[in-house]
Amino acid sequence: MSRSEIERGMAKAENYERRALTLINKGDYPAALGELIKAIEKYKTLAARFQRSVLYDRWLEKADELLVLAKKIKGKAKTTPEMVKEGAPISIKDCDEVGERVDPETNKLDFSKLAGMDKIKKILRRTIEWSLKEKEKMEEHGLEPTKGILLVGPPGCGKTYLVKCAAGEFKIRLLIASPASTFNKYVGETPKAVRKVFQCGEKMTPSIIFVDEIDKLLPDPSRSSDSSGVTGQALSTFQQEMDGAQSGTGFIVMMATNDPELLHPALSRTGRVSYRLYIPPPDKPTRAAVFRINLEAPKLILEPEVQNFDLLADLTAPQDGWYYASSDIEEMCRRAKEKRFEIIIESGNEEIPLTLDMLKEAINSLKPSISPKQIHRYEKWADEFSG
Numbered sequence: 318m319s320r321s322e323i324e325r326g327m328a329k330a331e332n333y334e335r336r337a338l339t340l341i342n343k344g345d346y347p348a349a350l351g352e353l354i355k356a357i358e359k360y361k362t363l364a365a366r367f368q369r370s371v372l373y374d375r376w377l378e379k380a381d382e383l384l385v386l387a388k389k390i391k392g393k394a395k396t397t398p399e400m401v402k403e404g405a406p407i408s409i410k411d412c413d414e415v416g417e418r419v420d421p422e423t424n425k426l427d428f429s430k431l432a433g434m435d436k437i438k439k440i441l442r443r444t445i446e447w448s449l450k451e452k453e454k455m456e457e458h459g460l461e462p463t464k465g466i467l468l469v470g471p472p473g474c475g476k477t478y479l480v481k482c483a484a485g486e487f488k489i490r491l492l493i494a495s496p497a498s499t500f501n502k503y504v505g506e507t508p509k510a511v512r513k514v515f516q517c518g519e520k521m522t523p524s525i526i527f528v529d530e531i532d533k534l535l536p537d538p539s540r541s542s543d544s545s546g547v548t549g550q551a552l553s554t555f556q557q558e559m560d561g562a563q564s565g566t567g568f569i570v571m572m573a574t575n576d577p578e579l580l581h582p583a584l585s586r587t588g589r590v591s592y593r594l595y596i597p598p599p600d601k602p603t604r605a606a607v608f609r610i611n612l613e614a615p616k617l618i619l620e621p622e623v624q625n626f627d628l629l630a631d632l633t634a635p636q637d638g639w640y641y642a643s644s645d646i647e648e649m650c651r652r653a654k655e656k657r658f659e660i661i662i663e664s665g666n667e668e669i670p671l672t673l674d675m676l677k678e679a680i681n682s683l684k685p686s687i688s689p690k691q692i693h694r695y696e697k698w699a700d701e702f703s704g
């Protein structure tokens with residue numbers, strides 16, 4: 318390996334990089350892009366030529382970072398030097414600041430843990446797997462990779478959970494941005510947070526970025542009480558980023574809301590969103606499966622009657638138009654298991670089964686959480702927009 322050749326190569330790459338940054342600061346993006354591309358090529362050439370160098374990883378990392386930067390400034394007419402600076406390279410670790418990161422290695426969920434939703438599973442399998450893994454083939458056959466997927470439905474019926482299960486099923490990375498995990502930390506700076514979320518999608522590719530409770534993050538500015546204009550800026554940043562997230566970026570944007578009426582029409586109607594899916598309250602087979610999934614544990618013994626999950630599903634059928642959410646059923650199971658555990662701790666006998674009576678008591682202690690009025694609203698939305 319030639320030391321001087323490496324040194325010369327690095328000096329050139331760093332030179333291109335410096336020139337690019339100067340040009341960015343002057344606002345001359347086309348020229349900056351040219352320099353960036355030269356720098357990227359230089360770093361890649363170094364890596365290819367000197368594969369055993371201790372600097373090998375660093376060169377590839379550098380090339381990656383600059384590529385992100387190049388994509389940022391490419392095709393953005395209204396880019397300002399500030400925006401580009403904010404768009405400067407970030408590391409995967411920085412993504413923890415803007416959301417909850419779930420890696421395939423730590424994700425314990427997959428579709429086997431998700432009750433019902435067969436149609437949705439099928440759509441996601443097609444759209445996510447194809448878009449991330451068969452992108453070129455799709456294009457060759459005249460199909461566009463999926464851009465955004467919007468999930469709409471009552472609280473507690475599995476929107477957030479579904480996304481986690483999908484990421485686990487397809488073994489791809491996931492970044493969940495939500496009011497709690499993200500936007501708390503960026504009060505008054507939502508546009509910045511939005512940009513970071515998208516940068517992370519690119520950094521973590523192939524990945525899903527999931528903006529949970531998007532109505533709270535990006536409410537329709539005309540309905541919002543915010544007078545600072547940040548809401549409007551955040552929305553337009555989001556739209557720009559969605560448009561910029563070209564098919565080649567290797568991440569999919571998913572969004573969820575309990576309140577579709579609060580969304581700006583740009584999010585619910587235009588081509589920016591490839592699919593709008595209604596996630597309804599659980600039907601009978603789904604309720605049975607939610608019971609089954611929540612009543613499984615190595616030492617959890619069930620009375621034979623409790624193993625009749627269809628019966629449990631019947632006991633939680635809608636009443637006068639009021640529906641139980643999946644999260645209600647999860648809570649019933651928790652209460653019944655807790656009751657049993659209390660008896661085990663008192664008696665020291667772990668062989669005691671969970672009885673139908675324990676479950677009935679738990680079921681009766683919870684009222685269905687979804688009202689007929691809510692259902693009506695969602696169904697109206699689904700009629701108009703979903704698909």
Ligand SMILES: Nc1ncnc2c1ncn2[C@@H]1O[C@H](COP(=O)(O)OP(=O)(O)O)[C@@H](O)[C@H]1O
Binds near residue numbers: 433474475479607
């Ligand atoms: N289809 C399902 N199968 C199994 N468990 C579910 C399902 N849907 C929801 N749950 C349970 O209910 C909880 C609440 O669901 P969540 O995804 O948070 O609802 P949402 O995001 O729609 O408000 C989840 O953590 C999960 O344990």
Ligand SMILES: [Mg+2]
Binds near residue numbers: 476477478529573
């Ligand atoms: Mg949720």
